[in-house]
Amino acid sequence: MGEIERYDVSEDWAHSGMIKAGDFCFLSYCVGNIGGTIEEQINGAFDQMEKRLAMVGLTLESVVQMDCLFRDVWNIPVMEKIIKERFKGKYPVRKSIQTEFAHVGGKEGLQFQADAVAYIG
Secondary structure, X not given: OOOEEEEEEEOOOOEEEEEEEXXXXXXXXXXXXXXXXXXXXXXXXXXXXXXXXXXXXXOHHHEEEEEEEEOOHHHHHXXXXXXXXXXXXXXXXXXXXXXXXXXXXXXXXXXXXXXXXXXXX
């Protein structure tokens, strides 16, 4: 059995931003540019995802699955445009969910979050 490695650990939140286990990396709570436009927040989330993946030598093209959480699910076309620009044709499977975020800033704060699974092998 392989080792489990935890990255981007927050003791305050009791949370790991990424866990490497076997041939996969599991990423959660990728957010960025909170309070900005939906475009800025989606790019910020993918920036954070990219930064975490780089810790283990991976890129966005290694992502095989994403859960995309929106405050307003009608922003999916904005995300799709950004995915086309950033994932270079190596698109992961994904689902999009609308939710109310329990986050500082309320409705004007967090608009988008992505969780992902990346393949190492």
